[in-house]
Amino acid sequence: MSKPFDILVLIKQVPDQGAKAGINPDGTIDRAKAKRMMNPFDRYALQAALHVKKLTGGTVKALSMGPPPAAEILLEAIEHGADMGYLLSDRRLAASDTLATAYALHKLILHVSPFQMIFCGLQTTDGDTAQVGPQIAERLNLPQISYCEDFSLEGDQVKARRVIEGGYQWVHADLPCLMTVANSYHPLEYKKIRGSQKVQHLVRNENEKSKVIKTVTLDDIEADPILCGLKGSPTIVARTDKVAEIGGSCKTRQGQSVDLMVKDVLETTPVKEFLKL
Amino acid sequence: MSNTDDKKTQQPEPLQERITPSNKEVIIIAEQSDGIIQPVTYELLGAGRDLANKLGGQLSCMVLGESLGAEVQKLVTYGADEVYVADHPELKNYRTLPYRRVIVDFLSTFELPPHIVLLGSTTTGRDLAPRIAAHFETGLTADCTELDIGPYEHTNKADPEKLGLYPGCLYAIRPSFGESLKARILGPWNNPQMATTRPGVMIPLPPDESRQGKIIPIAVNIQQEDFRLKVDEIVREITEGISITDADVLIAGGYGVNGAEGFELLKQLADCFDNASIAASRKVVDAGWIPYKYQVGQTGKTVRPKIYFACGISGAIQHRVGMNKSGTIIAINKDPDAPIFTVADHGIVGDLYQVVPELIKQLKGANVTQEEKTLV
Ligand SMILES: Cc1cc2nc3c(=O)[nH]c(=O)nc-3n(C[C@H](O)[C@H](O)[C@H](O)COP(=O)(O)OP(=O)(O)OC[C@H]3O[C@@H](n4cnc5c(N)ncnc54)[C@H](O)[C@@H]3O)c2cc1C
Numbered sequence: 001m002s003k004p005f006d007i008l009v010l011i012k013q014v015p016d017q018g019a020k021a022g023i024n025p026d027g028t029i030d031r032a033k034a035k036r037m038m039n040p041f042d043r044y045a046l047q048a049a050l051h052v053k054k055l056t057g058g059t060v061k062a063l064s065m066g067p068p069p070a071a072e073i074l075l076e077a078i079e080h081g082a083d084m085g086y087l088l089s090d091r092r093l094a095a096s097d098t099l100a101t102a103y104a105l106h107k108l109i110l111h112v113s114p115f116q117m118i119f120c121g122l123q124t125t126d127g128d129t130a131q132v133g134p135q136i137a138e139r140l141n142l143p144q145i146s147y148c149e150d151f152s153l154e155g156d157q158v159k160a161r162r163v164i165e166g167g168y169q170w171v172h173a174d175l176p177c178l179m180t181v182a183n184s185y186h187p188l189e190y191k192k193i194r195g196s197q198k199v200q201h202l203v204r205n206e207n208e209k210s211k212v213i214k215t216v217t218l219d220d221i222e223a224d225p226i227l228c229g230l231k232g233s234p235t236i237v238a239r240t241d242k243v244a245e246i247g248g249s250c251k252t253r254q255g256q257s258v259d260l261m262v263k264d265v266l267e268t269t270p271v272k273e274f275l276k277l
Numbered sequence: 278m279s280n281t282d283d284k285k286t287q288q289p290e291p292l293q294e295r296i297t298p299s300n301k302e303v304i305i306i307a308e309q310s311d312g313i314i315q316p317v318t319y320e321l322l323g324a325g326r327d328l329a330n331k332l333g334g335q336l337s338c339m340v341l342g343e344s345l346g347a348e349v350q351k352l353v354t355y356g357a358d359e360v361y362v363a364d365h366p367e368l369k370n371y372r373t374l375p376y377r378r379v380i381v382d383f384l385s386t387f388e389l390p391p392h393i394v395l396l397g398s399t400t401t402g403r404d405l406a407p408r409i410a411a412h413f414e415t416g417l418t419a420d421c422t423e424l425d426i427g428p429y430e431h432t433n434k435a436d437p438e439k440l441g442l443y444p445g446c447l448y449a450i451r452p453s454f455g456e457s458l459k460a461r462i463l464g465p466w467n468n469p470q471m472a473t474t475r476p477g478v479m480i481p482l483p484p485d486e487s488r489q490g491k492i493i494p495i496a497v498n499i500q501q502e503d504f505r506l507k508v509d510e511i512v513r514e515i516t517e518g519i520s521i522t523d524a525d526v527l528i529a530g531g532y533g534v535n536g537a538e539g540f541e542l543l544k545q546l547a548d549c550f551d552n553a554s555i556a557a558s559r560k561v562v563d564a565g566w567i568p569y570k571y572q573v574g575q576t577g578k579t580v581r582p583k584i585y586f587a588c589g590i591s592g593a594i595q596h597r598v599g600m601n602k603s604g605t606i607i608a609i610n611k612d613p614d615a616p617i618f619t620v621a622d623h624g625i626v627g628d629l630y631q632v633v634p635e636l637i638k639q640l641k642g643a644n645v646t647q648e649e650k651t652l653v
Binding site: 097098099102128129130131132133134135137138139141143144145146147159162163164165166167168169170171172173174177184230231233234235236237238239240241249250251252253254255258259261262263265266268269270271272274275276277 | 310315372373374377399400401403404405406407408410411412414415416417418419420429431433435436438448449453458459460461462463464466467502505506507508509510511512513514525526548549550551552553569583584604605607608613618619620621622623624625626627631632635636639640643
């Protein structure tokens, strides 16, 4: 009844904001120096994709767009059980906003198709937009389930639980379908794999690596460069400002006895106005 | 092309003013749940009114649902000049494809596109807005905390077709890079210019019952392929107690409370007040000491209670952005250099396990004297 599935998962390499390296004192990121990692949300997407593969058999292909080092996270995905990685890497993609990114990725998806399910992380930690998944679904004319935190397969359909404000909803959708996976999805069974033998082997053996990780350009996937990168992006970051901190106006009590400090705060603030009668 | 030539002739040509066609209209896509307009819609109307005034255009609101009745008029009360109503049984609950269809169809009927289309940055708005933006191949900025109108000079020659001086651009302003920076994002080359705004941030107008507005029904033509997704069931988790976005007083605990039990003490302090709740930093949510619904900050909720107690919270930027608009902020922390003191109005440097019990003691005492007073 259920035939093997072709499953795609979209992942992105982001700066590691938890690590100190490459994070400037003002909070900006020096992308050249910053440590890199797989976008944490994408790990949930990968786990969901691998879960489907367990149920249906078939293949999981991990897709990414970015400069050459982004191949690292494709290796990571392969180590966790993905079968293939595709990296779309092209200078003409620089400065892509979400619309241009979604255009390029949808061309990559068409290049590697067919597929029954596409998984994306809910959002990235460096862009925080949650837009690319739904924009890809629009380009591919697919139904989407965003904020998915649980799902099961029922024949040609997926039944899913989707987070909404103050609760959740159960939906079912026809396949093919695109899902963005929330971080309230099943807890990650995720291990650090940097040193693993499989990855080490692939890293050392270019020939074998190139069999499982394909790097493609805009020309390979027949994407129109006009719709990519700076040219294809309808938005631009015109300016960044440091967030103004109010600062300096705090009246701090220190070194006195606790009851005096508390008394002083209660006398100089409106706190008591809100007491229960 | 030679660079040196470029430098010599560095008489920058005056940029040509360019106007992307639009009808100057600002459209808010309303959000309703169980037939009730959601607060983020009123917030958007407040922000949208300001933008429409600056553009000299009209503020409209588009609402989709079934038999919304008196709720529709409220959109006028809160600032809309015109309300477009799509009323259909299939629109009762939000679903991506039918909603997308009706909105895309409607916006396509405009001779000149609207200037701006705004949605809330909710699970609905963030699901729907990208599809509309992708359909019209226009710019969309997520989760804005400020919106404004202003000019923009595009001087980057890398993309000569975009050069020019654009008046009346939407400034979509949002935190970025872990929120220590604010980015101003623009897209004046296509209309509508789109953004979603973070719930709890924009300020609604005071409701004005005497405001006049037009209510206009619009066509609904949902297609078979829009039913590829069905909603089977909607579950609202009954929140016991007061939601952190509604409380007047929040007692927020951080990693300094040292364990789940610590929140019992904070609850006791909250119990002293009429409309109060506990709240939390992400670190304690991640530690599993308290559920996510209590989290304040960039990846939690934006709150603005009248009083915010920060107990054992260091005050990382991602936390501060969620609470720095609170009325009176009182920080309790062992470390006098904790960044929380940079946003606080009042601070006590000390152990929260001494300070909080003392607060409870003195407040209970105050309450007794108040009761005595009312008795007299
Ligand atoms: C992308 C991203 C998104 C994030 N989103 C959020 C978010 O939405 N909300 C959020 O809160 N954080 C968020 N964070 C995490 C944030 O950076 C901080 O790590 C977090 O806010 C720290 O929590 P904390 O203040 O409770 O813990 P800590 O930083 O560990 O601070 C504990 C504080 O308690 C004090 N303390 C210890 N013992 C006592 C005592 N007995 N009495 C008094 N004081 C004591 C210490 O001096 C210290 O200042 C995010 C981070 C990233 C990278």
